[in-house]
Every structure is written in C-alpha cells, then in structure tokens.
Amino acid sequence: MSGESSAHEQIKRAQALIDLGRQEQAVELLAAIPQTTPLLVAAVNCFLAYAFAGLGKKDEAYACARRALEAEPNNDTALFWLAIVEPDDATALQHTSRLIELDPDWVPYQSLHAISLLRNGRKEEAEAVAREAARQAPEDVYVLGNLGDVLHDKRSPEAEQVYARILEMEPDDLHARKALARIKQKDEADESAPSATDGASPEPDDSMEASAAMRTSAFFALAAFSGLITLNQTIYQYLAGYAQSFAQTLPAVAAASGIVASAAMAGQAIGKVLLGVVNDRSVKLGAVMGIGAGVAGVTLMWLLPGQLALLLVGAFLFGIAYAETTVQTPLLVRTVFGSADYTNVYSCVSMVGSLMGTFAAVFWSLVVDSAGGYPLMFALGYVCMVGCLALALFSLHWKARRNAT
Secondary structure, eight states: OHHHHHHHHHHHHHHHHHHTTOHHHHHHHHHTSOOOSHHHHHHHHHHHHHHHHHTTOHHHHHHHHHHHHHHSTTOHHHHHHHHHHOSOHHHHHHHHHHHHHHOTTOHHHHHHHHHHHHHTTOHHHHHHHHHHHHHHOTTOHHHHHHHHHHHHHTTOTHHHHHHHHHHHHOTTOHHHHHHHHHHHHHHHHHHHOOOTTOOOOOOOOOOOOHHHHTTSHHHHHHHHHHHHHHHHHGGGGGHHHHHHTTTTTOHHHHHTHHHHHHHHHHHHHHHHHHHHHHHHHOHHHHHHHHHHHHHHHHHHHHHOTTOHHHHHHHHHHHHHHHHHHHHHHHHHHHHHHOSTTHHHHHHHHHHHHHHHHHHHHHHHHHHHHSTTHHHHHHHHHHHHHHHHHHHHHHHHHHHHHHHHO
C-alpha cells in the first residue's frame, strides 16, 4: 500500500510540473512510476497523455491515452485525451459522444463535443453546444476557448470578444493570444491589401525563423532570461523555511510560515493579471514592473523580517516576479522574434528554463545549508532578478536596432 501511495504522490508532483509548463520533467517522473495495478496504469498514462499533448507530441499522447483506456475501459479522463488527439474526425466524434454518455453534466466534455461536431462539418450544432457549455461555465477558459474556436471558424466577429475575455482572466493564455494575433493579422491584411490597380507592395514581415533567430545574441539573452527567472522563482519554496528559522527569536513569524508561502502564490496569481494589463501597453514596462516588484519583495523579507505584515507584503511582491516566468518569457520571445515561427523559437528558449528547473531546488538547498544561509539566498535572488532585467532590456534593444536598420 505504501508503494501505491508513493506512486500517487509522484503523480501529484507530475501534475504540478505540467501546470508549471515543465512537461519534459513530468514525463521523466511519470515514466519512472511502477504501473503495478490497472488503476496506476490508467492514472500514469492519462497524465503522460496530458504532458505529451502539451508538448505537441500527438502520437505519443494518443498511445498513452489508448493504454489508459485499455486498463480502465470507462475511464473518462483517458477518453477525453483520446478524443483531443484522435486524428480521425469521425472517431473523435464517437469518443466525445461516449464522454457525454459517461458524464452528461461535465461541461468541459460538452465543450470538447462541440469541437468534434465542428471537425465533422456540423457547424450549427457545434455552435449551439459550445454556447450552452459557455453559458454553464462562463469563467472556464477551456470552455471559452472552444467557443472562440467555433465562432472563429464561422468568421464571427464575436470570436474576438471571447478571446479577449479569456485574456482578462488568464493574461498568459497562449491559445487566446495566438488566435487574436491571427484575427488582427487578417484584419490588417484585408485593410492594407492592394487593389487590382494598386501596384504598392505589402510591408515586409519582420518575424524571424527559428534557425535564424537561434544565431542571434537576443536569442541567447532570452534563453538566459528563461533560465535565471526559473532559478529565481524556485526561491518561493524556501520562504516557509525562512520564516521558521525565526522560531527562537520571532515565534509569531515562525508560526505564520505557511501564510508566507501562500502570500507568494497569491502574488503570482494576481501578478499574472497585472502583468497582462501592463504588457498590453509595453513589454518593457512589464519586465521592469515584475522584476522591480520582486526586488522590493526580497528587500522587505530580508531586511524587515520582524514585521509580519511587511514579510507577507514582501512575499506577495516576490510572487509578482514569479509570474514573470509564465507571462514575460513568451511575450518577450514574440515581441523580439515575431509570430511566424514563435512556437519553435519559444520551445528552444523555454527548454533552458526546464533544464534549470531540474536542479534549481538542489542549488537553493545547498545555498540555504551553507554558511551564508538565507541571506546568501536573497542576495543571489537579487543577482538573478537584476540579470533578468538586463537580459530583457538587451533583447528589446536588439529588436529596436534591427527595426531601425
């Protein structure tokens, strides 16, 4: 029983890694779990399908979802992922129809069914199902994303409003951002397209292909940014330990150690929204604000730990810098290198962050256990954040010089 409990704990860790965008690490962790029972076979392979789908590896995701369904024929999660990556449109519709039979009240299944209907050319039914799902779950970004896709396929102007609504709730939602970018590009192309009698040439696209981008200094700067910001964010895992280190001198602070970590996570959640709003005006300002908040937060936590309220404010501000990992990195890549080959460029940049994430916790553990302790951790946090800001500004300056020439 202890082995099975350990396996489920590993699965929870893998889910957390996937939620942080570290699918490669999640795959490694899941692959090492012994699949000793049908329940574990299904659970492990469902999350493997989730991770592979996030990596764009549909064949691997399909194989894992199929394996999970063979272990548990009525596993609706396995069927859900199988329907998402199923290459055959008619079969995908069969999968989502069965999902509705298994759990007719689960709104995301209804929403996915709308996409399957759309894939099979049943556009009116798809819109009706998608609208009903969005009516039942108006705050679910997955459900809203599917409604946006159905409306976008019908060239409805309402699609843009749906995607904008998603970005209000999740400013770093890449699917909605890409969809809005496609809509905007099409609108601009329609407006600027020369008529039959107009000999003007269209403006050149300044996007760069991945092969060219990876040879630039800006690419290496953003790759380093991804690594350093990932290293920096891992400090939040040690904030509770930092508070507990005052058990002898400041027992009230030590007793609130759990709240300190929660304050950082609250800052991360709210920071995503704030950074989304700021980045809509200026990506440079978003980088400065996020890093500045982190520096201010570390200053409060390090220099004024005796004031519990200030310690919590500091943790909250540091959480805003934590949000830079998922918000600022993709925006910087898109701003500097454009949208044409964004997926390939960003995957290479984020790979550095993923690699850093594999040993960041070990690094900070060694720092905390050293003679320097938590003060050294915070000092190195300063270095990480200042370095990140310098790298972000360098890449944006590189982009400006490229545009000028």
